[in-house]
Amino acid sequence: MKVQVLNLDGTAAGDVELSDDVFGLEPRADILHRVVTWQLENRRGIARKARERSDVARTGKKFGRQKGGGTARHGDRKAPIFIGGGKAHGPRVREFNISLNKKVRALGLKMALSSKAKGGLVVVESLELADAKTKVLVGTLAQAGFGKKVLVVDGDAVNEGFARAARNLIGINVLPAIGANVYDILKHDTLVLTRAAVEKLEARFNG
DSSP states (O other): OEEEEEOTTSOEEEEEEOOHHHHSOOOOHHHHHHHHHHHHHHHOOOOOOOOOTTTSOOOOSOOSOSSSSSSOOOOOTTSTTSTTOOOTTOOOOOOOOOOOOHHHHHHHHHHHHHHHHTTTEEEESOOOOSSOOHHHHHHHHHHHTOOSSEEEEOSSSOOHHHHHHHTTOTTEEEEOGGGOOHHHHHHSSEEEEEHHHHHHHHHHHHO
């Protein structure tokens, strides 16, 4: 699959051949759903467990008379209303680390890239900016017409000047190639890959 390569301002800079094994698959909603669910489940935090009534180390001996004491008929000091007692309906530890086969994860990323290749993929020469200023970058991206929600993926490391200029821009997110993932790719309207990112992603699957 041959795709035109652009400069950041939208002008043409040649073309690049994309691997059909990575960018030419037919996306499947069930695979993408499984991978996105796996990602989001693994992001969830785990609550700290609270000691409930059965976890508190206190005697179970009845500490007062059943009648005549003028107070409620409590059986032991582990009740939640007492200081040091167990917590009623406290948080419990829940594990969200679901497993997913590596092959399915890799296939999901290929399908996410393929879905963008059908519409929403832009390949740029590099992220080099003559003047790495946020105001300049805003004008450059507006001229290129990439859209409002853009994910920019670079090679081994993100260009430092571009990352600094894009840091405060709403809707512009930047990742190195190793950080490319299904959820972020699908969440953005436009996926911008550098030549280096294309090479890294193809090598990641061919290796």
